[in-house]
Amino acid sequence: MLEVTGLHVAYGGIQAVRSITFHVNEGETVALIGANGAGKTTTLKAISRMVGATGDVHFCGEKILGISPHEIIRKGIALVPEGRGVFPRLSVLENLRMGAFVRDDKAAIADDIERMYAYFPRLKERADQLAGTLSGGEQQMLAIGRALMSRPKMLLLDEPSMGLAPIMVQKIFEVVRNVAAAGMTILLIEQNAKLALESSQRAYVLESGEITLNGDSAELLHDPKVKAAYLGE
Amino acid sequence: MDIFLQQIINGLVQGSIYALVALGYTMVYGIMGLINFAHGEVVMIGALISITVTSTLAAAGMPLGLAGLFGLVAAMLTCMALGWSLERIAYRPLRGSPRLTPLITAIGMSIVLQNLAMIFWGRNYMTFPPLLPKVNFEFAGTHFTLVQVVIVLLSAALMAGLVFLVYRTKLGMAMRATAQNPAVASLMGVNINRVIASAFVIGSALAAVAGVMVGSYYEIAHYQMGFMLGLKAFTAAVLGGIGNLAGAMAGGILLGIIEALGAGYIGDFTGGFLGSHYQDIFAFVVLIVVLMFKPSGLFGEKTGDRA
Numbered sequence: 050m051l052e053v054t055g056l057h058v059a060y061g062g063i064q065a066v067r068s069i070t071f072h073v074n075e076g077e078t079v080a081l082i083g084a085n086g087a088g089k090t091t092t093l094k095a096i097s098r099m100v101g102a103t104g105d106v107h108f109c110g111e112k113i114l115g116i117s118p119h120e121i122i123r124k125g126i127a128l129v130p131e132g133r134g135v136f137p138r139l140s141v142l143e144n145l146r147m148g149a150f151v152r153d154d155k156a157a158i159a160d161d162i163e164r165m166y167a168y169f170p171r172l173k174e175r176a177d178q179l180a181g182t183l184s185g186g187e188q189q190m191l192a193i194g195r196a197l198m199s200r201p202k203m204l205l206l207d208e209p210s211m212g213l214a215p216i217m218v219q220k221i222f223e224v225v226r227n228v229a230a231a232g233m234t235i236l237l238i239e240q241n242a243k244l245a246l247e248s249s250q251r252a253y254v255l256e257s258g259e260i261t262l263n264g265d266s267a268e269l270l271h272d273p274k275v276k277a278a279y280l281g282e
Numbered sequence: 283m284d285i286f287l288q289q290i291i292n293g294l295v296q297g298s299i300y301a302l303v304a305l306g307y308t309m310v311y312g313i314m315g316l317i318n319f320a321h322g323e324v325v326m327i328g329a330l331i332s333i334t335v336t337s338t339l340a341a342a343g344m345p346l347g348l349a350g351l352f353g354l355v356a357a358m359l360t361c362m363a364l365g366w367s368l369e370r371i372a373y374r375p376l377r378g379s380p381r382l383t384p385l386i387t388a389i390g391m392s393i394v395l396q397n398l399a400m401i402f403w404g405r406n407y408m409t410f411p412p413l414l415p416k417v418n419f420e421f422a423g424t425h426f427t428l429v430q431v432v433i434v435l436l437s438a439a440l441m442a443g444l445v446f447l448v449y450r451t452k453l454g455m456a457m458r459a460t461a462q463n464p465a466v467a468s469l470m471g472v473n474i475n476r477v478i479a480s481a482f483v484i485g486s487a488l489a490a491v492a493g494v495m496v497g498s499y500y501e502i503a504h505y506q507m508g509f510m511l512g513l514k515a516f517t518a519a520v521l522g523g524i525g526n527l528a529g530a531m532a533g534g535i536l537l538g539i540i541e542a543l544g545a546g547y548i549g550d551f552t553g554g555f556l557g558s559h560y561q562d563i564f565a566f567v568v569l570i571v572v573l574m575f576k577p578s579g580l581f582g583e584k585t586g587d588r589a
Contacts (some may be wrong), residue, residue: 075432099465099468117470117473118465118469119468119469119470119471119472119473119474120471121469122469122470122471122566123471130465130466130469134463134465134466134469136458136459136462136463136466136467137462138458138462139455139458139459139462141306143455143458146455147455147456147459147467147470147472148470150452150456150470150471150472151470151471165476199470199471240517
């Protein structure tokens with residue numbers, strides 16, 4: 050579904066992502082793991098056109114590397130950005146509506162909002178509250194709900210566990226697994242390698258902008274190199 | 283007491299005009315952090331276009347009221363096109379450059395527009411045709427005219443319309459989202475360029491109406507009229523808290539009233555040494571005081587929360 054070939058990103062003189070190649074099949078959850086600064090977020094930003102890049106990115110057979118950032122969501126890709134990126138002075142409900150910005154089917158949008166409230170009852174309680182007043186975990190729920198509101202074909206998740214209490218991390222990943230079980234294609238970026246490998250079918254390990262390992266998540270969980278470098282065992 | 287009430291009414295009228303212009307400053311600032319110092323010139327262009335169109339049509343035999351309406355619409359359309367072009371030509375290429383660069387460009391655009399207006403319309407004061415019949419009202423010892431009533435009511439209606447647009451429509455929601463986090467708004471499918479352009483276009487339409495109001499209120503227009511008006515409306519926006527819609531409205535009206543009261547009483551306070559033509563100093567005293575003691579303005583949100 051998503052095919053990334055020779056993706057290369059440079060900021061000034063620094064090569065953040067060096068010609069990486071990977072793919073995500075339909076219905077699959079693929080994790081991209083690696084240390085801080087390995088180029089994970091940059092890779093997602095390149096796919097969602099927030100930073101310029103060279104190489105090739107195809108989504109559902111269509112080349113998407115040249116299009117405008119605001120067109121990406123119309124192709125069916127929704128990003129849950131690093132640090133959540135909720136609109137702090139919009140209400141929870143308005144944030145969800147922003148997720149459906151590209152849609153015009155009012156009745157279906159209203160249904161989807163109810164669906165998000167069912168996924169995240171906490172959001173329903175706080176529907177009229179400004180998103181900036183939510184806790185980190187609630188903001189993460191909102192960011193995921195907002196991304197789902199576009200009815201995407203694929204979800205890109207950037208560090209959903211970042212800065213959250215362990216209990217909240219468990220909750221968020223439960224949701225991610227539920228969304229995946231419902232058939233969503235997911236590219237998951239995570240520093241918490243164990244959690245990422247446990248929640249995905251396949252994974253790529255990114256080191257200093259290059260993919261150094263890839264394979265089935267279950268196998269990588271037992272790979273001695275991964276264990277030593279990322280699982281702290 | 284009569285003077286006091288009278289000056290409150292005069293201030294309300296002038297303040298409504300400031301508020302309309304201040305909204306243009308504050309919308310653009312709220313979305314892109316730019317102070318568009320050419321905005322006062324848009325007001326001036328609006329006033330001059332409406333004079334030209336109205337007097338041409340009236341000379342051709344159209345009833346003055348109808349000609350004035352056409353003049354207003356022509357002014358709005360021209361200013362909307364002008365606002366759109368300003369953003370497209372002068373500011374968009376500078377997106378992402380240091381803040382001072384677009385600011386200096388804005389001052390440059392203001393000079394360009396003034397000089398263009400001078401070339402087209404000349405240096406002389408132009409008489410604004412009386413669009414509305416001269417009807418006077420008297421209430422509790424104060425006097426006011428139909429023009430004043432219309433200015434206040436029309437401003438209130440336009441401001442209500444703007445609030446509806448910003449808080450109740452999809453475009454308005456996209457504008458607020460863009461102001462808070464342009465990168466994420468773009469991920470949601472918002473075309474940032476279009477949102478910024480609409481802020482300019484809407485602000486310019488309000489400026490055009492304000493231009494026609496000033497023209498019909500003082501019955502005069504001039505290629506330099508936008509400069510002082512623009513500065514005062516900017517002051518009003520800062521007073522209310524720049525970037526905040528309610529702030530621009532409240533700041534505009536408050537500034538109008540402060541100015542009118544100042545002008546009404548300055549003679550008494552200085553023993554006749556300074557007359558009411560010194561009224562301009564009040565706006566700038568207000569600006570300095572606000573910047574010294576509450577730079578975020580009355581309704582200002584604390585800065586640094588553009589998450």
